[in-house]
Amino acid sequence: MVASVQTVAFEGIEARPVEVQVQISSGLPSFTIVGLPDKAVSEARERVRAALSAIGLALPAERITVNLSPADLPKEGSHYDLPIALGILTAMNVLPHDGLEGHVVMGELGLDGSIRAVAGALPAAIFAKEQEGTFICPAAVGPEAAWAGLDGLLAPDSLLALINHMRGNQLLSAPDILPEADLSPLADLADIKGQEVAKRALEVAAAGGHNMLMVGPPGSGKSMLASRMPSILPPMSAEEALEVSMIASVAGLLKEGRISKARPFRAPHHSASQPALIGGGQKAKPGEVSLAHGGVLFLDELPEFNRSALEALRQPLESGEVAVARVQAHVTYPARFQLIAAMNPCRCGHLDDAALACARAPRCALDYQSKISGPLYDRIDLHVDVPAVAASDLSLPAPRESSADVALRVSAAHAIQKARFKALGAPAHMRLNAHADGRVLEEIAALDASGRGLMERAAERMRLSARGYHRVLRVARTLADLEAAEHITAGHIAEALTYRRMSPALALSAAV
Secondary structure: OEEEEEEEEEEOOEEEEEEEEEEEEOOOOEEEEEOOEOHHHHOHHHHHHHHHHHOOOOOOOOEEEEEEEOOOOOEOOOOOHHHHHHHHHHHOOOOOOOOOOOEEEOOEEOOOOEEEOOOOHHHHHHHHHHOOOEEEOOHHHHHHHHOOOOOOEEOOOEHHHHHHHHOOOOOOOOOOOOOOOOOOOOOOHHHOOOOHHHHHHHHHHHHHOOOEEEEOOOOOOHHHHHHOHHHHOOOOOHHHHHHHHHHHHHOOOOHHHOOOOOOOEEOOOOOOOHHHHHEEOOOOEEOHHHHOOOOEEEEOOHHHOOHHHHHOOHHHHHHOEEEEEOOOOEEEEEOOOEEEEEEOOOOOOOOOOOOOOOOOOOHHHHHHHOOOOHHHHHOOOEEEEOOOOOHHHHOOOOOOOOHHHHHHHHHHHHHHHHHHHHHHOOOOOOOOHHHOOHHHHHHHHOEOHHHHHHHHHHHHHOOOOHHHHHHHHHHHHHHHHHOOOOOEOHHHHHHHHHOOOOOHHHHHHHHO
16 A cells, blocks of 8 residues: 655745655565655655654565655655655554645654754645645744644644644644744934935835946945845835745745845845856755845946856846756746946046046956946946045035935835736736836826927937836836826936936947
8 A cells, every 4th residue: 555645846936746655565675765856855764764763663674665756856855854754654554544635744854853944834835725735844944834824734843743643642733923023223324424316316216126236436335325225115015025935935044934024135245156146056046136036136346246147137137037947947936126236437446536546547447347238237227326425525414314214205106106006907016117017118107298208309319228218217207206296207207317328338438
């Protein structure tokens, strides 16, 4: 007779059903796992053997075959330990054969019989809820799984406790949902003196979800400005928080099962590889662009990143998702993030200061900035110069306007946009102006006569691409929303055009 236990495999953040079939038959003693297991799954033999021994049970001296079905789906991770052990116990008649029907099981076994934490409990619990089944997971990730709202949830801390519960000798209580993670104090815009233009651009970027590039010498405050972005963004909705938490769960980054509504802020070092930035590796794990989903990806020293990694950003910036293709895996992760980038004008950083610039200026700037391709530059909505702050500005009192003041305006603009997209019946991922495609943008643009005329003249003189034209309109729509204006005027178009510039490398090339 074959014992069967339900578990899951992960493709991106989606849980796919996997049936663990266990057969104990006569023959030479052996323990074989088939069904495309990786190294961690194959090593489950020894963990299961030791865990059963720790609770006083021994594997039968017979042929044990474990099949992970479907056999053509790669199986990765240590979360197959517990379903394999339960399948063997059922085949040994330690557990009733119908005791695990309708259960979805995952968990890693310790050599002492404990059940250890694994990644992906939240999407697995959501899958179990869709199947109207009971979910069994380690106690350490029980609060995380509880966010799925399951009626049946078991989170034992040991294999013995689970066996006793299944046999009616012990009752396991469902884990409680832990409070949301506390939001740590955020850096405030009031800390920044000067840079009024850059702060205005940061507000516009936050209000419409636009990508932004800051160019300026070292010490001008680019990183300080970027670090203040989370303080002016509104918290995520419950649906957004759940989606972001599913990515963190698959990546094993959801700590203590606590979900936070604070938007992600990821700032990888410029030495990050393409798989680290985009996703991939041997197990096709989510990269920084997916971990920043729903939040901000800050890339400091943009030209110092690997060029292939930067070019790989083009697809997620446009589509809001990233496809990771490997020989044995092809997965898609959400990646609708907001890019905030910063760079020096040249390698020495002092292109505009003749006293400090190197002897190769402006040629050094051309070589440095040409690392950013035109197509990538075209996908950035706001291009802002961040000049050095004068000493006289540093001696001034702190600005009166804080992040809280700006956040109120940003939140009001978000509310206007969400209501507008909902009224249009736009897809769920379209929440902000930066997400609007060409068709929806035509419906929400609402230019008056002066704005339309200026836009047409600017598109011709600045030789805007179709993408550039649409991005100017999106920024102008955001500027109008910040003023709660129904129509886009020439003033909105004019300000939006100040943020739209020729690629720095092309501008420098023309100057040279």
